[in-house]
Amino acid sequence: IGWDCVLALTIQTAKSRIQGIVRALFVHCKINGVEYEFTFSAGKQSPKLFSTLQTVHRSYDSTRVYRRIKLRGALFNRKELKMLPFEESVSVHKGVWNLFSTKGSLGIMHITTLRVDVDGLQVPFPFDRVFPEQVRMMAAFKTTLEKHTARGNQVGMVQMPTGTGKTVACLSLYLAYRAKYRDRVDKLMFCTRTIPEVSHTLEELGAVMQCRERHGCDDNIVCVGLSSRQRLCVHSQRPRYTL
Known part of the structure; x- marks a missing residue:
């Protein structure tokens, strides 16, 4: 399971056959269109482990947009970016690597108004x-x-x-x-x-x-x-x- 498959992390009480009533981590995932839910219970020596995992997931989810390529509607005309209505170019950076794939690709990054x-x-x-x-x-x-x-x-x-x-x-x-x-x-x-x-x-x-x-x-x-x-x-x- 990778972070890209995780939809949500929740901490709830659950009933364990070994430990009884314990705090458990419910991991809601989606892989190839199929949803799964995994339940993990932590030992008494690691009470902050679940909170740490939630923090890591929030950090990954908030930066997800920087790792994905989405077509926002603008097209390229003769290798020049065609701006959307009322859109302005803030800066242009050449020689930027896109690490969306394992191989990566070299290109130009355009920063426009938001x-x-x-x-x-x-x-x-x-x-x-x-x-x-x-x-x-x-x-x-x-x-x-x-x-x-x-x-x-x-x-x-x-x-x-x-x-x-x-x-x-x-x-x-x-x-x-x-x-x-x-x-x-x-x-x-x-x-x-x-x-x-x-x-x-x-x-x-x-x-x-x-x-x-x-x-x-x-x-x-x-x-x-x-x-x-x-x-x-x-x-x-x-x-x-x-x-």
Whole structure:
């Protein structure tokens, strides 16, 4: 069994004839169109073995796209890549080996602008790489917006690690959703804790807007950064006054 055949790894309790009730690892696989399930129980001396296997599988699954060749729709014309509508070339690297097969092949790698598909919603993304956490967050955000418009007053809580691009993922998804469903959403109030985070949010929004303009999107929106008078007023005496 190779990692490419593994569909899912789950840890559940199982009944063993030798050890009784134990924690077991269920490996769901698919080989040549036939699905199998294998069950493994660990000894008492290796309690973290199952968690390690799950971590390795997540690492393999998140990098699967780099090992597979998929025809995305663009064709080659006289050995030149024919771009998709509103697609731009970021960089071209010659002499890159493709290791999809055991023998490999030498070619040219084209890096183009990125557009993420979130459950059928095309989301232009301003960077040439998107993290799996960002895709999952955009999917959760889209689900929350859909439930809010259908039922009203729906709340979604999404947690992401620091530095994984929460701001740009949120803004990219919202603008794409607003452009497609203008009658469902209106304003977005993005709250931050500090003034530097306000500046960072405005910079990220500028990058997202430039990306959407390159993709031919006409959003026609106004963005305003707000804070307290004590923090933003430039007058030397005015911040001391209170209402």
